[in-house]
Amino acid sequence: MAALTVSISERSVVLGEHVIPGRWLRDHGDDIDSLNPDSKQRLTDTFGIDPQIAPAAVHVDGAWLSVDWSDGVRTGHDLDRLLAVASSRRSLWPRTGSGFTLPAGVDLWDSPAEATWFDFGVLDDDAAWTEALDHLRRFGWAAFDGAELGEESTMRLAKRIGYPRASIFGTVWNMNSGSFEHQDSAYESFALDVHTDGTYSHDGPGTIVFAQQLKTGEGGDSVLVDGFAAARDFQAQNPEAADLLTRYAVTAHYVEPGVHLVAERPPLRVDEHGTLVQVSFNNYDRSPVLPDEGLVDDVIDAYNGFRAVFNDSSRALVHPWQPGRVLVFDNWRCFHGRTGFSGERRFKGCYTNHEDLEGAYRVAGLI
């Protein structure tokens, strides 16, 4: 490391032969204020970074690079990791065509009405269940009230859609505030930005079932956003940026003792016909990958631009919880998040695969 020269050039940091744009580097600190040291989830406020941010001073101490920034923040960087990232920059995936079309037969929503509820008893009636399933197909979510507490009703709903998926969290898992069964921001009590789950999985969960078991205190509502409607609007607003997000793969990771998952895909994934099939976005779990020279600003602008569209609170369907309520949504279409809360909040959760969800639609004659 002794031979490595580190300097500042305009708004970039120069590491030996690598020119690393400050705007990217400011977002990728390895220090404890930038990155959770256990889960490796991002703590930096990516979207608050000034595009014109510049390094003011750099300092190398062994394998650690410290950078003082024009916004007064200091970040720290593991030089070995940074050099590895800088040595394998990412280009765009080739594909024919550009942009995307939306799948037929779905009802995109921008300014949702209040949540509507099916009685959980519809699971016992094929015709009523088909109606609930059609709501899920059209809008990307379905909400139920009156479920018995405990694991069984969560399992029953998941089985109506497909087979409950075994994941790193278990099959039917507990998500209880403050228990930290896994090193994930989901177990904290702060507001959680809307995101999709499993960006670190090659086959991201198709549906997510949440069933509330206990609630004390205030807040903690679930928030859903129609990712397909947001993608449509983003494309109308900025077609080049939307096209870029169909070609630029974002890498994500999940880390806890004994587990290290990594996957990558474009935030807007299209099929071979150019139809949008999946949105993926989780800024907490995004891994450090440096775009090709000349592509950095375009990628960051597109990523931040899409987020600005889908993160608009006017798009949010707020789902207030009480024990006995269950929510199922399409994780390939809807973003989900949660408002901050006080007190205790306990859930059962379960994933199913998207192919099974599609299969359930076919079996019910809905597609």
Ligand SMILES: [Fe+2]
């Ligand atoms: Fe989540």
